[in-house]
Amino acid sequence: MNQIKRLLGIIWIVLGPAAIAFMFMQAAQKITAAAPAAKANIILQWGIIITIFVPIAIGLVIFGYYAFKGEYDHLPESSLEL
């Protein structure tokens, strides 16, 4: 099981940057396609989404890294272990 946890860690590490790239591509596509009157609003929407999603995606990379390094092989059973 610990081996699976570590191997899956690689997937989470890759998934983070993939999600960021996907978000930027979507944002660029939507902003380019927007009508001039709606452009500022679309930029604002996507600006907020990217601002909040990039740290989450970085969090997923950190999660994957911890998983890969075996940090989740054993979960703490008491707060003394934290």
Added chain:
Amino acid sequence: MSSSTITTSKDKGSQSIWQVISASSVGTLIEWYDFYIFGSLATIISKQFFPEDQGTAALLSTLAIFAAGFIVRPFGALVFGRLGDLIGRKYTFLLTLVLMGGSTFLIGLVPGYKVIGIAAPLLVLLLRLIQGLALGGEYGGAATYVAEHSPAKKRGFFTSWIQTTATLGLFLSLGVILTTRNTLGVEIFSDWGWRIPFIVSILLVIVSIYIRLRMKESPLFSKLKDEGKVSVNPLKESFGHKANLKMVLLALFGAVMGQGVVWYTGQFYAQSFIENVCKLDFEQSRTLIIWAILFATPFFIVFGSLSDRIGRKWIMLVGMLLGILSYRPIYQKFLDMTSPKARTEASRGESVVKETPVANSTDLTRVTTTPVSYTDGSVFKEVKTEVVSADPAKAKITTAFIDKKVGGNTFWTMVFLVFIQILYVTMVYGPIAAFLVEMFPTKIRYTSMSLPYHIGNGVFGGLVPFLSTLIIEYTKTPENPAGDPLAGLWYPIGVAAVCLVIGSVYLTNKLDENVMD
């Protein structure tokens, strides 16, 4: 189980625990009510404060909708979580209640755009941001407060009462809105009646503040304070220390992220889909949700209590799995049941014809609206739009059905299908407060559990309507201009699937009986 927890619970007696639960739950319910009435009245609020033809006002509208849910809620979790771990649970969640209630009341009093111009959307935006901030701080405090009063073997059961509040807040907001609208009539409600649900909130908040003021501080936090073990810097301890950060990340990606999308799909997306895609009439689409919530709410307690006996993990993950497997068949059934093709026409009412000339042309658009009754008791409004032109290439007819009122059996089948989805919500959400409380130590619990909770719910859950609509946009082609109405479900299904894998592999089903540490 920790001896101190038992002593605390026994000393105070079971009635004391119920006082703790009711004081916490009523306040949290009111906060959810306050947050949801804004969303439920979004269309009317937009007309009053954010006219689309005013560029800046439209930008402020986007900020009010997006920033309050996605940025300010997690930020509120950090601000008030830190405060709760520094000065205590009781005063922090009292403060969030005052902020939420005060800003909701004031939204009801702000004059419209026509009266005070750009100041109106600015004020509403400010108040909406305060609402988001307050909500971010409320839940973690209430859940922690109840859990820290509960004996270990009943922590899931007692905290599940707090878990009912989000759904009941939605229930209350829909109920108050429908009652006010039916009492005053649609016109008056759209004019000024919409303010009543906001203003009424202040009465509920005053009662809740009175109840909360009489409550004592959490025994576990008081003990820490007496021993001088309160955290000096909860933010640093929560997110700066690897040992705790890894648990915050696990809570987010292995549980709360999936829970958030299941919660929003089962209640908000269901309502939005039934109203906007299936075109059910305004009142019936809300009544349907109200019934489903009423039948499903007791199951928060059932699954919270069950989690005390069999563990929290698998109940939550099975809820996600059921959602993943059944969302598409359920929503396909919604489409089938509201289609005119599946019905036998009984009679047609009187048609209303409206003709509008097409600008810079001799053509005109003729819209014919006819109520159509079906043998199953359903009544749909058929809208036939005809372009009348001398040029045969321009002439075309499109037919759509709106304001659908479905007959008895279909209505109750739809209630059942929403009920099923809310049942999944009760599975993922009922045990999660106890699960999060048990994951983190007392001195940084408020901070550590609030952030993943509000990212999971506010961001992943809150984005369900936006991203689902975006996905549907991509399926639109010239041959199929409406796109695939079920495509939007791939977002919640995908997020829940990733969460299910992470939760299954990395989480433990073991209950942490000692939350004293």
